[in-house]
Amino acid sequence: MVSRCLAILLAATTAVARTPAGFAPASDTDLIVEYNGFAPLNGAVISKSVTSSEPRIGTLARLNGTSYAVMMIDLDIPTNNPPQTNTLLHWMQTGLTPSSTATQLNTTSGTIRAFLLENRSNTTAVAPYFGPNPPARVPLSHRYTQVLVDTSGMTEEGGQALRAAAAARSGFEASAVLAQAGLEGKVVAGNFYNVTNLGPARAGTVVANATGTSGVGTTSGTGAGASQTSVPVAGTAGLRPGGVLVGGLVMVGMVALGL
Ligand SMILES: *[C@@H]1O[C@H](CO)[C@@H](O)[C@H](O)[C@H]1NC(C)=O
Ligand SMILES: *[C@@H]1O[C@H](CO)[C@@H](O)[C@H](O)[C@H]1NC(C)=O
Ligand SMILES: *[C@@H]1O[C@H](CO)[C@@H](O)[C@H](O)[C@H]1NC(C)=O
Ligand SMILES: *[C@@H]1O[C@H](CO)[C@@H](O)[C@H](O)[C@H]1NC(C)=O
Ligand SMILES: *[C@@H]1O[C@H](CO)[C@@H](O)[C@H](O)[C@H]1NC(C)=O
Ligand SMILES: *[C@@H]1O[C@H](CO)[C@@H](O)[C@H](O)[C@H]1NC(C)=O
Numbered sequence: 001m002v003s004r005c006l007a008i009l010l011a012a013t014t015a016v017a018r019t020p021a022g023f024a025p026a027s028d029t030d031l032i033v034e035y036n037g038f039a040p041l042n043g044a045v046i047s048k049s050v051t052s053s054e055p056r057i058g059t060l061a062r063l064n065g066t067s068y069a070v071m072m073i074d075l076d077i078p079t080n081n082p083p084q085t086n087t088l089l090h091w092m093q094t095g096l097t098p099s100s101t102a103t104q105l106n107t108t109s110g111t112i113r114a115f116l117l118e119n120r121s122n123t124t125a126v127a128p129y130f131g132p133n134p135p136a137r138v139p140l141s142h143r144y145t146q147v148l149v150d151t152s153g154m155t156e157e158g159g160q161a162l163r164a165a166a167a168a169r170s171g172f173e174a175s176a177v178l179a180q181a182g183l184e185g186k187v188v189a190g191n192f193y194n195v196t197n198l199g200p201a202r203a204g205t206v207v208a209n210a211t212g213t214s215g216v217g218t219t220s221g222t223g224a225g226a227s228q229t230s231v232p233v234a235g236t237a238g239l240r241p242g243g244v245l246v247g248g249l250v251m252v253g254m255v256a257l258g259l
Contacts, residue, residue, distance in 0.1 A: 027190030058114030095123025
């Protein structure tokens with residue numbers, strides 16, 4: 001199921017959880033997150049330019065539920081009281097259905113066969129995706145965490161609780177939100193990746209509407225970062241050039257790998 005490259009990557013990862021240490025709700029089941037041939041899995045470092053549009057997501061094992069939701073949360077939003085940080089919801093999509101057949105994903109981390117989560121019912125995102133855009137503030141490295149939640153039996157009230165919690169985006173606490181929605185214990189897979197601003201970190205306070213702070217209010221993921229220089233970061237062992245890069249992806253790949 002898993003390619004040799006990915007197997008090596010996974011073997012080299014000592015953490016049991018696929019979600020970051022200390023994060024709740026934790027999951028030790030792989031959530032495959034793929035952006036146009038890049039699969040930043042299990043803490044891999046990735047350039048923000050790769051992650052500007054919503055990824056495809058999937059699982060290595062076939063899921064039985066009828067309905068799933070994905071959430072992506074930045075756990076490392078700077079505040080005016082460092083090292084205190086805040087959280088920010090980047091994406092919440094409900095109404096996803098698991099494919100009954102695996103799709104081969106050709107990625108820079110190897111070939112992955114995943115059962116993709118599909119938006120067959122064309123459900124509008126509860127919180128539309130916007131991409132990572134860490135500002136030049138402490139902490140420079142942000143952990144973008146994705147969890148997949150089984151919403152098969154979710155009530156109407158549960159759906160309303162998700163929508164209410166997603167409206168603010170800032171200060172999003174996944175465990176509390178899932179409890180409010182009656183979805184405790186329903187996380188079935190997780191992942192996180194690391195996008196780092198190369199700095200140097202600016203001093204001073206966060207202006208409430210400074211775009212670099214969080215990206216709140218942008219749905220494209222590009223508006224907020226338009227004034228910031230795109231900062232490529234060095235690749236990790238998990239990111240290797242594959243034979244599948246095509247066209248413009250080659251350039252992006254070289255940037256992501258620091259080549
Ligand atoms: C899915 O169904 C199979 C067979 O019916 C069962 O063994 C498995 O535990 C189920 N998986 C989940 C996640 O419920
Ligand atoms: C992935 O690569 C295989 C060959 O390794 C090829 O047959 C397949 O068409 C590729 N899939 C995509 C979506 O590019
Ligand atoms: C979802 O959108 C696609 C593409 O626009 C369309 O072909 C399909 O019929 C839609 N499905 C539903 C359930 O509305
Ligand atoms: C699902 O479909 C809706 C309506 O077309 C769209 O707004 C949303 O972005 C889609 N989400 C995903 C994950 O494809
Ligand atoms: C994220 O990546 C940066 C750059 O490689 C590294 O300095 C930092 O320690 C990483 N942070 C986490 C939480 O993994
Ligand atoms: C903050 O927003 C207000 C009103 O939209 C605007 O007048 C002000 O210039 C903005 N400040 C910064 C630093 O962007």
